[in-house]
Amino acid sequence: MPHSFAWREEYRLGINSIDQQHRHLFEIVERIAKLDAASSSKEELRQILGELSQYMREHFSDEESYMESIQFPELEQHRKIHQDIIEFFNHSISNSPTIAMIQTKLKFIIKKALIEHIVSEDIKIKLYSMKKKELVDDYSMDLD
Ligand SMILES: [Fe+2]
Numbered sequence: 001m002p003h004s005f006a007w008r009e010e011y012r013l014g015i016n017s018i019d020q021q022h023r024h025l026f027e028i029v030e031r032i033a034k035l036d037a038a039s040s041s042k043e044e045l046r047q048i049l050g051e052l053s054q055y056m057r058e059h060f061s062d063e064e065s066y067m068e069s070i071q072f073p074e075l076e077q078h079r080k081i082h083q084d085i086i087e088f089f090n091h092s093i094s095n096s097p098t099i100a101m102i103q104t105k106l107k108f109i110i111k112k113a114l115i116e117h118i119v120s121e122d123i124k125i126k127l128y129s130m131k132k133k134e135l136v137d138d139y140s141m142d143l144d
Contacts, residue, residue, distance in 0.1 A: 006030065011118050013126040018066060021059040022118060028052045029110055037099040045099050053089060060086070063122070070129050081121060085113040 007026040012019050032048050060082040067075045092109055096102045 011115070013118075013122055015066065015126060015129065018063055018122070018125075021055075021062065022114075022122075025052070025055060025059060025114060028055060029106065029114070032106055033103060035099060035103070037103065040099060042099065045102065049093055049102070053086075053093075056086065056089065063125070067125055070125075070132055072125055072128050074124065078121060078125075081117065085117065088113060 007023050011022060013022075028048065028051055032045070032052065035045060035048070064075065064079055064082070067078060072078070089109055092105045093102060096105050
């Protein structure tokens with residue numbers, strides 16, 4: 001798997017809890033990418049894929065709680081995108097009989113579901129939380 005699928009600083013949102021989880025997702029993916037298709041067992045792969053799928057759910061749920069906490073206006077759309085990613089992931093994986101095929105599909109999934117999602121959707125959470133913080137700062141400045 002090319003290096004371009006590794007975590008990059010530009011994916012950082014500046015929201016620590018979410019950034020850490022995104023990093024961890026990339027780490028799990030990296031472990032799958034590094035599996036040697038010839039010598040790894042399907043059981044080994046199944047285990048990591050299970051871990052990835054579970055962690056993805058936990059992460060989405062935490063991210064949704066964060067969006068709720070800042071009253072993010074596009075929460076419902078974002079939640080729907082998360083559900084679609086989970087379905088897309090499960091569908092792609094369950095239709096791939098070999099480790100090599102799963103690794104190939106995974107590249108596509110990572111690009112679509114992880115990287116593109118972070119840079120095009122999760123970034124909106126960051127922008128909104130920044131805007132909100134600015135409003136709060138402006139408001140408290142008015143009080144001075
Ligand atoms: Fe998200």
